[in-house]
Amino acid sequence: MSNILIIKHGSLGDIAQACGAIQDISEYHKDDEVHLLTTKPYFDLFKKNPHISNVILDKRLPKYNLIYLYSLMKNIKKYKFIKVYDLQNSSRTAFYKKILFPKTTKDIWSSTETTLPEGVIKKNFDKDSVLSRFDHQLKSSGINTSHTLNPDFSWSLSDISQIKNFYQLEKYIVLFPFCSPHLTSKKWPYYxxxxSLINKKLGNKLKVVIAPGPDEIKEAPNINALCILDKNKALDICQLATLIKDSSFVVANDTGPAHMTAHLGSKGIALFGSHTTPFKVSIERENFKAIQVADLHNLSAEKVFERLKSL
Structure with missing residues (x-):
C-alpha cells in the first residue's frame, strides 16, 4: 500500500467543485492511502469525506517563515508519497513542487502545469471551465473521471433538526446576499x-431565511429575512450544507454557498455580474442555473423573481 497526496487549500466554492475529482482519485487508488493537504477552515470538513484516509493541515504561513516551511515539508516527506495531485494549482503549490519534487513530471506531480496539453499555453488553458480542467488533469494520469464533471457534496451533510425545530423551518427559501468586502462587484443590491416580492406573491407560504458567515452576522439585520444561527454563532459548513439541501430554493451571489447548492443538487439561481462567467466556474447544473448581466445594479428583483418562479 502506497501513500497518495491531494492538495486542495480552498476556497469554499472550490472545495465543493473538487469533490468529484477527489472521489475519482480515491477510486483509482483504492488500494492506497489517500491523504489531503488543506487549510484550517476545511480541515474538519475533509475529515468527514469518505474518500480520504487522512487530512494534513497547512497553515499557509508566509513563505519566508522558513521554520514553518521546513516543518511542513518534513511532515509531507515522511509519508513518501508516490503521487501528488495538485488540485489547487496555485503559485504556492507550484512552490511546494519545486521543494519536494523539483525535476519531476506528471508521473509524480499532477497539476495544470505538468499536464498542459501539447501546444497550449497555460493562460489559454485556464480560460476553460474549472471542471473541464480537472477532467483533463486526471485523465492525463490515466484516471477514469466518472465523477469529476458531476461533483457530489452530499457527504458534508449533518443533522440540523434542532436548529430547524428552533426556527420552525419547514418550507423555506435561502438567500445568500453577502460577499467578501474586496469582491463587491459580486454583490446584487436588491435582496x-x-x-418583498416573495412574501407578496407567494402568500407567505415559504419562509425567507439567510445564514450569514461569522464576518457577516453584523450585516444580517440589513436583510429583511429570518437569520439562522446556531446558538448565536454562524452555522458551520456541514450545517450550512444541510440547510441548503433541505431548502425549497436558493438565491445567491457568486460565492461559496452558491457552489455548494449546485453540487448538492438543490434548486437555485446564482447572480453574476461581469467578474466571470457561469461557464468558467462550472456552476450550472440540472437544478441550479445562473443569471448573468453586465452590471448587477441593472438586474431587477422582478426579473430574478420570475426566474425563481419558473424554476
Missing part, C-alpha cells in the same frame, strides 16, 4: 426587494 430586500426580492423578499
Amino acid at each position: 430586500n426587494d426580492l423578499i
Whole structure:
C-alpha cells in the first residue's frame, strides 16, 4: 500500500467543485492511502469525506517563515508519497513542487502545469471551465473521471433538526446576499426587494431565511429575512450544507454557498455580474442555473423573481 497526496487549500466554492475529482482519485487508488493537504477552515470538513484516509493541515504561513516551511515539508516527506495531485494549482503549490519534487513530471506531480496539453499555453488553458480542467488533469494520469464533471457534496451533510425545530423551518427559501468586502462587484443590491416580492406573491407560504458567515452576522439585520444561527454563532459548513439541501430554493451571489447548492443538487439561481462567467466556474447544473448581466445594479428583483418562479 502506497501513500497518495491531494492538495486542495480552498476556497469554499472550490472545495465543493473538487469533490468529484477527489472521489475519482480515491477510486483509482483504492488500494492506497489517500491523504489531503488543506487549510484550517476545511480541515474538519475533509475529515468527514469518505474518500480520504487522512487530512494534513497547512497553515499557509508566509513563505519566508522558513521554520514553518521546513516543518511542513518534513511532515509531507515522511509519508513518501508516490503521487501528488495538485488540485489547487496555485503559485504556492507550484512552490511546494519545486521543494519536494523539483525535476519531476506528471508521473509524480499532477497539476495544470505538468499536464498542459501539447501546444497550449497555460493562460489559454485556464480560460476553460474549472471542471473541464480537472477532467483533463486526471485523465492525463490515466484516471477514469466518472465523477469529476458531476461533483457530489452530499457527504458534508449533518443533522440540523434542532436548529430547524428552533426556527420552525419547514418550507423555506435561502438567500445568500453577502460577499467578501474586496469582491463587491459580486454583490446584487436588491435582496430586500426580492423578499418583498416573495412574501407578496407567494402568500407567505415559504419562509425567507439567510445564514450569514461569522464576518457577516453584523450585516444580517440589513436583510429583511429570518437569520439562522446556531446558538448565536454562524452555522458551520456541514450545517450550512444541510440547510441548503433541505431548502425549497436558493438565491445567491457568486460565492461559496452558491457552489455548494449546485453540487448538492438543490434548486437555485446564482447572480453574476461581469467578474466571470457561469461557464468558467462550472456552476450550472440540472437544478441550479445562473443569471448573468453586465452590471448587477441593472438586474431587477422582478426579473430574478420570475426566474425563481419558473424554476
